[in-house]
Amino acid sequence: MPDSDIDTLVEFVGVQKSYDGETLVVKDLNLKVARGEFLTMLGPSGSGKTTVLMMVAGFEPATHGDILLDSVPINNVPPHKRGIGMVFQNYALFPHMTVFENLAFPLQVRRMGKAEVESKVQRALDMVRLGGFGHRRPGQLSGGQQQRVAVARALVFEPTLVLMDEPLGALDKNLREEMQYEIKHIHENLGVTMVYVTHDQSEALTMSNRIAVFDDGVIQQLATPESLYEMPENAFVAGFIGENNRLMGRVTEMNGQSCLVEVDAGGSVQALAINVDGVGTRTTLSLRPERVTINPAEGSCPNVFDAKVEELIYLGDHMRTRVSVCGHDDFIVKVPNSSGNVNLTPGEMVKVGWMAEDCRALDARE
Amino acid sequence: MAEAVITAAPTEVSDAVNLKARLRSATARSRRNAFLLTAPLLIMLLITFIVPILDMLFRSIDDPIVGQAVPRAAIALEDWDSGAGLPSEEAYAALVADLAALRTGGSDGKALIGRFATRLNFEQPGVRSVITKTARKAPKLKEGPYKDALIKIHKKWGQPEIWAAIQRLSAPYTVVHFLASLDLHYDVEGSIVGQPEMRQVYITIWLRTLYISGLVTLLCILLGYPVAYLLATLPQRTSNLLIILVLLPFWTSLLVRTTSWIVVLGRNGVLLETLAWLGLVGDVDRPQLIYNMTGTIVAMTHILLPFMILPIYSVMRGISPTYMRAARSLGANPARAFYKVYLPQTVPGVGAGSILVFILAMGYYITPALVGGQNGTLISNFIAFHMQKSLNWGFAAALGAILLAGVLGLYWLYDRVVGVSNMKMG
Ligand SMILES: Nc1ncnc2c1ncn2[C@@H]1O[C@H](COP(=O)(O)OP(=O)(O)OP(=O)(O)O)[C@@H](O)[C@H]1O
Ligand SMILES: [Mg+2]
Numbered sequence: 001m002p003d004s005d006i007d008t009l010v011e012f013v014g015v016q017k018s019y020d021g022e023t024l025v026v027k028d029l030n031l032k033v034a035r036g037e038f039l040t041m042l043g044p045s046g047s048g049k050t051t052v053l054m055m056v057a058g059f060e061p062a063t064h065g066d067i068l069l070d071s072v073p074i075n076n077v078p079p080h081k082r083g084i085g086m087v088f089q090n091y092a093l094f095p096h097m098t099v100f101e102n103l104a105f106p107l108q109v110r111r112m113g114k115a116e117v118e119s120k121v122q123r124a125l126d127m128v129r130l131g132g133f134g135h136r137r138p139g140q141l142s143g144g145q146q147q148r149v150a151v152a153r154a155l156v157f158e159p160t161l162v163l164m165d166e167p168l169g170a171l172d173k174n175l176r177e178e179m180q181y182e183i184k185h186i187h188e189n190l191g192v193t194m195v196y197v198t199h200d201q202s203e204a205l206t207m208s209n210r211i212a213v214f215d216d217g218v219i220q221q222l223a224t225p226e227s228l229y230e231m232p233e234n235a236f237v238a239g240f241i242g243e244n245n246r247l248m249g250r251v252t253e254m255n256g257q258s259c260l261v262e263v264d265a266g267g268s269v270q271a272l273a274i275n276v277d278g279v280g281t282r283t284t285l286s287l288r289p290e291r292v293t294i295n296p297a298e299g300s301c302p303n304v305f306d307a308k309v310e311e312l313i314y315l316g317d318h319m320r321t322r323v324s325v326c327g328h329d330d331f332i333v334k335v336p337n338s339s340g341n342v343n344l345t346p347g348e349m350v351k352v353g354w355m356a357e358d359c360r361a362l363d364a365r366e
Numbered sequence: 367m368a369e370a371v372i373t374a375a376p377t378e379v380s381d382a383v384n385l386k387a388r389l390r391s392a393t394a395r396s397r398r399n400a401f402l403l404t405a406p407l408l409i410m411l412l413i414t415f416i417v418p419i420l421d422m423l424f425r426s427i428d429d430p431i432v433g434q435a436v437p438r439a440a441i442a443l444e445d446w447d448s449g450a451g452l453p454s455e456e457a458y459a460a461l462v463a464d465l466a467a468l469r470t471g472g473s474d475g476k477a478l479i480g481r482f483a484t485r486l487n488f489e490q491p492g493v494r495s496v497i498t499k500t501a502r503k504a505p506k507l508k509e510g511p512y513k514d515a516l517i518k519i520h521k522k523w524g525q526p527e528i529w530a531a532i533q534r535l536s537a538p539y540t541v542v543h544f545l546a547s548l549d550l551h552y553d554v555e556g557s558i559v560g561q562p563e564m565r566q567v568y569i570t571i572w573l574r575t576l577y578i579s580g581l582v583t584l585l586c587i588l589l590g591y592p593v594a595y596l597l598a599t600l601p602q603r604t605s606n607l608l609i610i611l612v613l614l615p616f617w618t619s620l621l622v623r624t625t626s627w628i629v630v631l632g633r634n635g636v637l638l639e640t641l642a643w644l645g646l647v648g649d650v651d652r653p654q655l656i657y658n659m660t661g662t663i664v665a666m667t668h669i670l671l672p673f674m675i676l677p678i679y680s681v682m683r684g685i686s687p688t689y690m691r692a693a694r695s696l697g698a699n700p701a702r703a704f705y706k707v708y709l710p711q712t713v714p715g716v717g718a719g720s721i722l723v724f725i726l727a728m729g730y731y732i733t734p735a736l737v738g739g740q741n742g743t744l745i746s747n748f749i750a751f752h753m754q755k756s757l758n759w760g761f762a763a764a765l766g767a768i769l770l771a772g773v774l775g776l777y778w779l780y781d782r783v784v785g786v787s788n789m790k791m792g
Contacts, residue, residue, distance in 0.1 A: 059691050079694040092692035096710045106696035
């Protein structure tokens with residue numbers, strides 16, 4: 001999405017945050033969240049995701065910079081006047097209230113009439129398929145049900161913006177996938193803007209319109225799931241999203257979009273020049289395992305190397321093959337389980353090859 | 367595989383019974399060990415706690431003196447109707463025989479006369495001298511009619527009241543102590559009536575004990591809750607330091623803590639001197655802050671405050687700050703979020719602290735004794751008085767039994783309303 005013509009709901013302008021006055025947990029954050037968007041903040045633990053959400057919700061002041069909601073700075077608006085729905089990591093359902101009272105709380109605070117409260121709560125409960133659970137206490141619900149109540153409570157007062165901080169972190173895999181689908185569904189039906197935090201990349205890829213990859217308090221890349229996976233812009237993003245083979249080397253030749261890289265262990269590779277400064281600089285070559293071909297047809301790939309099969313793992317739809325190539329013995333190739341494929345045995349010598357477009361020369365950061 | 371499935375499913379009834387028996391024998395050893403570990407404590411509790419309480423409960427109804435001292439008179443009075451005039455000549459004769467036997471029965475007998483007289487005097491003030499005088503003369507009365515002889519010794523023998531008292535007290539067990547604890551007594555006809563106004567003491571004391579305990583509990587909540595909140599919201603390291611300050615009073619003796627209030631609140635104490643120096647109170651007509659109810663309330667609140675703070679603090683520590691944040695994000699202002707979300711979750715702590723403070727306050731003794739003066743003393747001070755001064759142990763025991771029953775009743779009520787399992791002590 002081009003920055004200029006989106007309908008911006010939330011905007012961060014040069015936001016910084018420090019808890020202790022020494023280290024910056026969030027460094028110069030500039031980000032626009034479009035109305036109706038599902039934006040995910042993805043990043044390793046401690047990268048500052050929760051801190052960003054807390055600043056939006058108003059529980060932590062920004063040390064520097066502005067946060068704009070509908071183009072209005074909200075730095076001095078107290079949390080209860082921001083009208084932002086929030087789902088907390090541990091749900092934070094009020095244990096002394098029933099499910100119904102939990103959902104009615106934001107409406108009663110807004111001085112809604114009794115009948116209206118009842119109908120809205122019922123509608124919200126139906127939406128998360130918990131229509132008959134209003135009289136229960138949170139303690140009498142399963143983890144997944146509590147989670148759905150928390151989502152319903154964050155939505156029942158119809159906020160335009162909903163923040164979710166790793167809402168599925170405590171659920172098991174099946175329930176998690178089911179809930180991912182449900183949240184996505186609710187987002188599409190209601191058209192609310194969601195800012196979602198997770199450190200689970202598959203969750204981020206399946207749910208989001210855009211993903212902001214965080215590391216060290218900085219957005220490393222902000223893009224749609226496809227382009228994040230297909231076109232990572234730096235070594236961190238390439239390594240963080242999906243599986244990734246890396247080869248370290250030095251740029252020896254630049255010609256426009258592409259470049260020639262001398263791999264440390266010998267051999268030279270043609271690659272796309274994405275994030276390199278010029279001839280002589282060090283670089284990380286990033287290559288998805290499914291883009292490597294075993295024994296490619298003569299002349300079909302510009303990059304072909306000798307490799308030795310080290311290990312084979314049968315995974316049903318594909319064979320995970322670990323080979324050693326160019327001095328790296330952790331090079332992974334995914335061989336699809338299709339009828340025409342060769343039978344490999346460990347110890348066998350093969351050739352591996354890949355296209356120059358599938359190999360991205362990125363920064364040399366470890 | 368198949369074998370494992372079969373052995374893992376003991377569906378037969380006999381198997382289930384067997385399993386229970388095996389489980390029991392398997393756990394018997396650990397239960398025995400657990401018992402042995404607690405046995406010393408149990409024995410100590412039995413000797414120093416449970417037996418004395420049972421003894422006290424027994425004493426509150428035990429009343430053998432009259433039956434022991436005048437057994438013949440007791441039998442002779444069995445069928446007498448106290449509403450229908452004086453008892454018969456046999457009763458007079460029996461009493462004279464009893465008293466003569468005691469009088470000539472050596473030092474044991476004479477001691478029993480004394481206790482008999484005291485016991486009756488407790489029931490009917492002023493009859494002690496009647497008994498002792500009559501007992502002195504009884505051995506000389508050799509023949510009847512004894513009725514006239516006794517009435518000649520003291521005219522009270524010609525009134526039914528004293529006989530009614532002997533008749534009533536000759537039973538080995540009595541509830542008079544309990545009646546007296548509630549300002550009731552038996553009248554001549556043997557029906558239960560209120561004490562005359564000038565002898566009504568204990569209802570006032572009970573009410574005062576309840577009032578002071580309740581007020582102290584309330585003050586402890588009002589003073590302790592904000593402190594507990596502060597402790598719970600501060601960073602752990604700071605709050606640990608402050609907790610020590612809360613616990614500090616436990617390291618000094620109760621006596622010191624109480625008497626230091628005398629220094630503060632006394633007529634020439636720190637507080638009044640400061641106020642006088644500021645010109646806020648006069649030099650002559652200073653308010654009385656100690657040796658009255660005010661002194662008791664102030665000192666008890668101070669001493670019992672930690673028992674309120676600690677349970678509330680421990681409950682508050684367990685309340686995640688995200689609840690308040692959630693409430694704020696849902697649109698509640700800080701006051702409302704506190705009132706609707708935080709406060710209800712601290713009720714178990716407040717309940718535990720309140721019941722603790724209230725029960726401790728109900729039985730408080732040293733502090734009201736030292737700073738309570740006239741109108742700041744509690745029921746336990748009267749229990750102590752009857753134990754040590756008036757030596758009416760039966761009555762003291764009855765007061766204690768009522769106190770115990772009241773506390774247990776309160777505990778039961780708390781369990782019904784809040785639930786003891788909801789209580790958190792720390
Ligand atoms: N209240 C606080 N006081 C001091 N430092 C804090 C505080 N909260 C977070 N931090 C620090 O700020 C950094 C970022 O924390 P944050 O909670 O935003 O990370 P996160 O990305 O949400 O991580 P996670 O995925 O583990 O939840 C961490 O190094 C953390 O130690
Ligand atoms: Mg977090």
